[in-house]
Amino acid sequence: MKPTALTAVIFDMDGVLTDSEPLINAAAIAMFKERGLVVQPEDFHPFIGTGELRYLGGVAEKYGFPLDLQEAKRRTYEIYLQLVPSQLRAFPGAVELVHRCRAAGLRTAVASSADRIKIEANLRQIGLPPSTWDAVVSAEDAVHKKPAPDLFLAAARRLQVPPAQCVVIEDALSGIQAARAAGMRCVAVASSYPAEQLQAADLVRQSIAEVTLADLQALASR
Template sequence: MTPKLIIFDCDGILVDTEKAANEVLSGFVSRAGGNISPDQCHLRFTGRTLDTIKTLLETEEGLILEPDWADQVRAADLVAFEKGVDAIPGIEAVVQAVRANGISYCVGSSGKYEKMHATLGSAGLLPLFKDVLFSAQDVPNGKPAPDIFLYAAKGMGVDPQHCIVIEDSLPGLQAARDAGMRAFGFTADPLADEAKVRALGATPFKAMADLPALLGLETPA
């Protein structure tokens, strides 16, 4: 069934920000007395909001974090992203194929609007997405709750059953499943677990070049 709406996650799907962001996060954890490597940050926290991560660090690691800790991390992320952010290889061709097939698309991200504007702008993708951005800052619960994807679908005027989500995180894929949407999990990262992607009912794929065919799209000549 051809979708009516494709919802893209932002970090790790549109822009390559996660290495820098996880290094920043690991540093903040270390300064708070914890010890979580950038790779472990990636495995444990990718796809979640910083407010959720703060709660997890306090409850699971016993860290005592300042009330504005999440805002401090966001500010440090923006400084790191000023060094430059690359688009995920092949994503522009995917978006062009979606547009050529007359299918609506948008972004549904755990990141705040300021971050999306900064990263998409740096990667040269903002003109494609600036009018169709949806952030978890506007919903009660971040991923793995389905709120952001349901919010995006409602904002675009499409029923969830007619939506497809493109994600790279397990919390994001769980959110898509619980929203009643089909999902494709990007597993190019060496740390990605295809078995867990499939367990969440999603279809794994390793290269953006493969995605148009998986979506049943005709590609522009």
């Protein structure tokens, strides 16, 4: 069988490019507190990577707490965006890997379950604005969020690349499932979950700083 060439790399954002999980967690906790419910940081853990509606809604369901999800999301983002300028940082090695991919002639995309307002704020903050990318795919671009493959398939279509020629970099269980369902190889980074929980990925690295172009090329050719 002829090896598949690597043509594109699709990056998840939260937990891969940016250390944003503590910020959205803090914003969500503050939003619930404004509404009279005290929740815990770990309550959100099962919903990482599934999009903000599920992230908030899953915790509301856990406590049997009625919540207007759209309004709750709006307020959570409002709080979050106040934190970004002073607190959001890229993971070490993330920006450099994106630039190495692009210098090697690979097409690059961000595919995130977050809304575009959050994606664009994060990317600008870490010095990889939307204009850096060949495609930026957000929650608004797919009916079904991760673990469904829709976001990654939408990215492949925009990149005009077959799914088999794409490698995904993810941090969340739902994202690994989405990549596999899309017919793409997946590298997982252990920034949000322990490495032993990420073994469904084709390759696991402790951090994105450890992911190399050779890793990505080797996966595509399997």
